[in-house]
Amino acid sequence: MSQARGETCPIGVRFQVAPATWRIGLDRKAGGGSCTPGPGVSMPSSTFAPPPAQLDLPGLEKAILDLWRVRDVEGRSLRTTTRPDGSPRPAFVFYDGPPFATGLPHYGHLLAGTIKDIIPRFWCMRGYQVERRFGWDCHGLPIESLVESELGLHGKADIEGYGVPRFNAACRAGVLRFTAEWERVVQRMGRWVDFRNDYKTMDFSFMESVWWVFGQLWDRGLIYEGYRVSPVSPALGTPLSNFEVAQGPQERDPVTRKEGHKRRQDPSLTVRFQLEDEDAALWAWTTTPWTLPSNLALAVHPEVVYVKIRVVETGEIAYLEPGRLADYQSRGRIGQAEELARVPGSALVGRPYTPLLPYFEAYKSRPDGTRWAFRVVAATYVTTDSGTGIVHQAPAFGEDDFQVGQAEGLPLICPVNLAGIFDERVPDFAGQFVKDADKGIIERLKRERKLVDQDTIVHPYPHCYRTEQPLLYMALSTWFMQVEPLRERLVDNNHKIHWVPEHVGAGRFGNWLENARDWNLSRNRYWGTPLPIWRCDRDPTDMCCVHSVAELERLAGLAAGTLKDLHRESIDAISWPSKAGGTMRRIVEVFDCWFESGSMPYAQNHYPFEKKEYVEDNLPADFIAEGLDQTRGWFYTLHVLSTALFDRPAFKNVIVNGLILAADGKKMSKRLKNYPDPGLVIESYGADALRAYLINSAVVRGEPMKFGKNAQDLTGECVKETVRVAVLPLWNAFNFLVTYARADGWAPGPEDLGPQPLANPLDRWITSRVGSFIAELTREYETYELSNLVPAFLRICDDFNNWYIRRGRRRYWREKAGGADGDKQQAYATLFRALVAISRAMAPVLPFLSEFLHQRLVVDTGLAGPEEDSVHFCRFPTAEEFLRDEQLELDVEVARSVVALGLSLRERERIGARRPLGAVTVVSHSPAVLERLRRGEADILGELNVKQVLVSSDDTALVDLGAKPNLKLLGKRLGPKLKAVSAALQGLGQDELRTFAAGGSLLVEGETLGPDDVLLVRAPKPGLVVASEGALTIALDTEISEALKLEGLAREIVSAIQPVRKLKFPNDVSQRIHLKVWSEGALAATLRRPELVEMIRAETLAVSFELLPFPSEWSPHGTIAVPANLELAVIEGEPIAIAIEPLEPA
């Protein structure tokens, strides 16, 4: 590593661990550890350091963080562009979506961060360079709102009074307040990402690239000025985004129980519009009286039938929808009515009516004399479930009204400003807030007898997320990007993206693209990238879109390099003379901050002003990952801009993660405190465990995840479980290797990292399994399917610990039978190699533990290759390095199922596995299975503790056969006849079934059934110790001979002695002992058998053995009490006392 880079780290730097705390042994004197080589020792010792007395995962992780920091491991990973052999690393391109820097990271960020860490780490290990630049979204309403409230400002008037320069300065100063905390949490999670070389959307260079992007769209004619009906918060004096509207106060509807907008009481007016061509009225309903002065049309559904009535009481003649009439009558709002006629809506279309209020009468006719406004129009959105079926139209104040107005060519009249105040065009109410004007408007209508009915209504209505005041909808001038013409290209390009999960791309995202609407990308705000449009104050059609800083300086006559910033305070004052003799001034709007994050692939590198070639080479991204909520957010804006600019997708692969909910299934809420503090979880169980926990869920496939074991889990118990199942097994395997290798003086050599010829099937088996595991993991990483990583890892850990190590345990403590022990060497080498490979393959997921293992197993032992001072610089293992033997893997599977069956039989019969039995009989009809059984005989003997494995292909004596139809096959073939055949199969006799089992066929209900058509089930015959699973049957011989009985007792004695050994010598598994036992009766008889004593000595590492009778003074009252230095055990009711002394004083 370091030598080539000329750094000062000596090769022999050790990573060592003190019992309670963990630290790096950079400073040897401070380290003071037990097996650090002394000063001046440059070569590492070859044996492993002792395992720590206790495992402290968070402590271990902090030590690793120190190690990474000291060796600049992270920095080298982020920036190294060559491989150890000097060849260039190809780029794997990753884009990091910028979070708002105005809040602290939560679990959603930790999850996304873990995904964004795992994939790049994998590709790094595959020899790629992965640039990972952290990004910050600095602009937008969140920070503006924050600053506004901190400065005590309320609304746009306040901000403008305070001054945009000062306001923006406050935003700039405040926006990065949480970055240090973000950095701390991200690093603690083990995520490697470049904070030093980050990007910010408020950077001068970033903003200039945004201008360039916009300029490209402008040049292609994709930008236009239009109107859009937006929700406006009059209190804030600003339009709100849909996002902000959705953040508004919510309330559950008392009837439907559905969550929705906060409810509000509004006036409910039914208003009379007088037709000009008939002495009749059209009744229309509204809840917003303030929009009535701006009424320009009435809408009917062309296909709905309307009724013309005479109200008996008043004689008034009116039109409305009959169902609605009945509703008014049933509520007692209108009395008896006489039906005069029925007409379809289409018959009403075009008819003129008298303006309700006089303010806009001028729009009655166009200049050519044709009727313009105040007429009936057709609109299919009109419904008949509320109101009158005739809808009042004020095109400036409703989305639907606006659409109808556009379609009908109606004028757009908006006599209300953003603060909700009427202007002079409505002189009676000018200067009044619209909601306050409601009252006056109602009074006037009442006075003029234009009110049919007055009531109130309580309905859900959007409210401002900050002031809780009701929002107003009004048409505002905004800048749009044309997206609709791009739809086809958007959809096409989407097909080139690999989505995980697939359905998001095809479903949610695809549907969204197909219905994409033009993008309103301007905002009437302050702290954002300004739209680079200058416009003539005399001729509004003369506009100039500025593409770069240099162009602006040129236009404004400024010296190159004058401009240092592009925010409003720096450029709003810039102007120049226009062609029409006026002045070119900047329009006031800033960009939607989604436009900025969508420009990130270009803007983070100041494209095209810098690094032009580099950026073009690195488009599109290989990989991005964000939450499902970004479907319409970042994913969309990236895709739209990339399609518009380059007609290709912005990213090739994307992982979409689901939302993390609290354990109770609700949203995580600081207020409710319904989730554990992430920092606490990390400090209790470690980041590795949290990463594994987060990844081990369908949340990496876009589905929601409940964080926690149950609703009471506020401490992160769920993560503790992950420690136990996913972290400890690997740790334990490591601990085993180190414990015995140290006891044995075994140390790995360079050859142990590579393939070697292996004699022992157990070694060949685990090697093959490791290969399968690596193949499996590689596939998952390569396809961005992260949810199977941990399950696959758990399976290999089970195989490793509960079969390979368990079965092979004795190989490691076998004493040298003089000379080299080849099998033992291979056992160690295989164990070592498997551990190294497994930990490397999991390094992207468990970066800390695998680093620790790498340091201990490879670096400490001097086996690390060039640049391999961190596991994360190692090559990802390939399956080809591990000799695969599928047959062997199947052999072991068979053996393990026999063992499982046997153990369950012992359980049933209450015969502990310590007691040896004479034989197990295993029956299978399959010659292949029998062959596998023969190969797995040793395992079965050992695990089931039997003396003999008998195999047979005849289970006649053991089980009764039954027959079931193979539904899958027979269903298709027989159809309705299946039921009869099934019934007949039940009634078959043993003889017939035996013949069939031997390879015959069955004739049932006229159907000939072959071997595949019928499934045989085996039921143990009563009274036998037999178990059956599938085609496999086993029987235990439970007859216990005298020899078996004595051997069983001997093993009981051994297992009574071992805990004493462990108690006395907890840290030395190879301690030799002197053994003394006191015993009488049957146990003593056992202990007089030389071969059993020899067995006991070998098992307990006893160099001497002495059997004594109980001294009489131990049992003065009939019960035995032994001195304190002895242990007393009871085996089959007989007491035995045990004394252990070390061979040499410990």
Place this chain on the structure above:
RNA sequence: CGGCCCGUAGCUCAGUCGGUAGAGUCCUCGCCUGAUAAGCGGGAGGUCGGAGGUUCGAUCCCUCCUGGGCCGACCA
């Protein structure tokens, strides 16, 4: 109101290209242990959200309903 996802054991979730449902955890009983804040096994626990339809057969496919989540639209 629309789009997408989800509803399976007390809890967290697999799964089934349609053939009679499985893991982990909890509870309980037992076994095993010269690595293990261990390991293994037995038991208990489910009309696979509801109702129709297609089919010999539906937890799986279709329709409707219902509950939850996300995104979006609307509320005259």
